[in-house]
Amino acid sequence: MKERNNLKTLIKVALLSAIAFILMYIDFPVIPMFPWLKIDLSEVPVLMGAFAFGPGIGIVIEFIKNLLIVVMKGSQTGLVGEVANFIVGIAMVVPAAMIYKRNKTKRNAIIGMIVGILVMEVVGIIANVYFLLPAYGMQMSSADLMQYVTVGLLPFNGIKGVLISVATYMLYKKLSVTVFNDRPAKNNVILDNK
Template sequence: MLTASKKMSTRTMVKTSVLSVLAFLIMYFEMPLWFTPPFLKVDLSDIPALIGAFSLGPVAGVVIELIKNILNVAIEGTTTGAVGELANFFVGGIFVFVAGVIYKKDRTFKGAIIGMLVATVAMTAAASILNYYFLIPFYAKLFGAPVETFVEMGSKVNKYVTDYRSFILFGIVPFNFLKGIMVSAITIPLYKRVSPILHR
């Protein structure tokens, strides 16, 4: 017979797996934003990971992000996709971990709101730094195009983008901040309905 701790562990693994697959499937529903170039699209796959971080703990949320991105790399199977998913995991992992840690210390509605707001700021900062110093230069080198090419793509849809720094400031920053707000806003009502099931 399984002990209580083993049953709990098994249940947690099953719940984590289900949320990971759900997150992976949601990744395929992407939305372009009016102020960013076509290659930047919002997906809401962080929602299951955030729900997992709140109900199962911050580490579980990070694991869900990891499994989600591993599944996507397995499907895409390219160097470009792998680098993108690694960055996606890093940024998404920071988001759900920060929110999960804060909520774990204050398991109230206020704690959840504060956790998601702080997590959104942390994710936005991490994504901006990552794009500025690594991702954009990497893709520019990979495709044999100057960084200015990405700036031009951004300036076509956003009049405030005039150089590389403004591309990050008026493209990457609001993109990730808005994504965090969207994910948080949808998670709030969903978590109330799903939480009783996940805590069984």
């Protein structure tokens, strides 16, 4: 029975990874001044998997998604873009899933996603300033860097986090019991209208 459950989980993780990979192809810029900052909704299946199976599985799905994009499409940024996507993705998904895992309620899901967005904002700035921009060979003056952080990264990650959270909020309840076999706490169904 345990092996059968493990196989079912593995199939669901593979499916979520494939969906996330496909969603990476649908991206769009939101801040004209920084056209390389493109939003995609590939974190939605990652967050759904993390809610259903735990933060560790969320990390696995995030990794597989980025690995698939490199293998199938290649990297136009010398892997910097994919590393950025992975770091920022798990920065949102892991805290949200950890909070939700403690008690699977609508309230904890919402709190988790809000905390995830805030952590993603902080990690996104730190990762960009100290690792990603230097790795990509971008050198900015202090004024340009401040503008990039305040006008680019903060709104970009905020918009992305809200879009991912809203989409997950709308989809997870519909799929949680039928697809993920996620049984919420009694009388406190995740993302229910109660």
